Amino acid sequence: MSDVFDRVKKIVIEHLDADADKVVENASFIDDLGADSLDTVELVMAFEEEFGVEIPDDAAEKIQTVGDAVKFISANAG
């Protein structure tokens, strides 16, 4: 598991009160982890803060799973 994954996982657990076991790569924030549309906006903000990366709105809309987030961050974080 990558460092990015671990840091994303920590943020997801913290923001969604999610079970650690359920925060896996293909877990959907909304379908599997109990997030609503506002939570997903806040999650993206938390990722931006943690990784010092800007996630534009059109990219943010495509981040639906833990893996989507890890992929975007790994490709774009400086």
Place this chain on the structure above:
Amino acid sequence: MRRVVVTGIGLVTPIGVGADFVWKSLLSGANGAGTITAFDASDLPVRYACEVPWTTGRGGGGVDVAGSFDPETAMSARDRRRVDEFILYGVAAANEAIADSGWVAETEEQQERTGVMIGSGIGGLSTIADNALLLEKEGHRKISPFFVPSALINLTSGHVSIKHGFRGPNHSVVTACATGAHAIGDAARIIKYGDADVMIAGGCEAAVCKIGIAGFAAARALSNGFNDDPLSASRPYDTDRDGFVLGEGAGIVVLEEYEHAKARGAKIYAEVAGYGMSGDAYHITAPSEDGNGGFRAMRSALKDAGLNAADIGYVNAHGTSTPLGDEIELRAVERLFGADAEGLTMSSTKSAIGHLLGAAGSVEAIFSLLALRDQIAPPTLNLRNPSVETKIDLVPLEAKKVVAKAVLSNSFGFGGTNAALVLKAV
């Protein structure tokens, strides 16, 4: 005409949480004032308030301090991040009131016949202030998607409905310091009119924050001369009073149509027998000097209840401890009661809990119905030298026994808005 009774009560106040605890504390002379602990107030002209005691240590509370507010029991950590504290207090008091009433809306019809009307005077003031600073400092991308729903006044009603599945009328009152009383009065009318059988009603407030203190101090409404002795600051009717002490918390009641409550064998505290409203049409913050607005609200409430002034055994005054307001209200009560003012019992519980703004009216309505139940009037603390002579007994310093079959509670707000409630034994 459908009758409306109170079947559940819940309190979050500066002298503790839980209606039983708060009521006993109030009667024994507890005082919720103290130096502000929730934030650094050292550069403010007023450095004291009546804060809710938290188990976390804030406001003089603690895990081992009886009656402390435990945020964990009110909402989950995740939900707490989505709400300003006025909602947290409101939800906590509503949970207590609903549990106390024993009302569980199980069927779809029961859910649709149960509504919520919880208001606030200001709403998420500290949340708005914090986000304004964040916007200025870091730009719009740092504003949380939960900012707006955490600050909106009607969201307490929203959260309570979501948690308990109440799908009836979902409404909210905003009338400054009369909010809690208007919420109870208006919700009772929703039941009387037939739009619901059960309403969760009241007010909540959490404006003890830097901008809240600064704003009320600027309006010259706050007491400012007691930084070294906060316990003496709230002193309604006393010669040395110099303004109100800001408080926070929530008071929520479960209102129920009388036959509905009887049919399920619910405990009944009192009937919401009368409700009166008026406007001063005078000034944005000062009460009209002739007290006519308050007088007409009280008179309407008595008329609505079909009672005479002589039937009222206790008045819970608005009595904020401001130099101007206390005497204007006192004169209006004297005028309304006429010869019956002789020996009338009236106290201001703001002497113990401060001014809870939008929650004041509903917290004080709860105190009034407990006074009615137990036939005892809570005291007006710090009333050592009354500023004027009166035939009315203002219950200085210690609680006293009363004989009452009905009680009256007054609430007046900025903008010249007035509400009065008459509660009657069933």
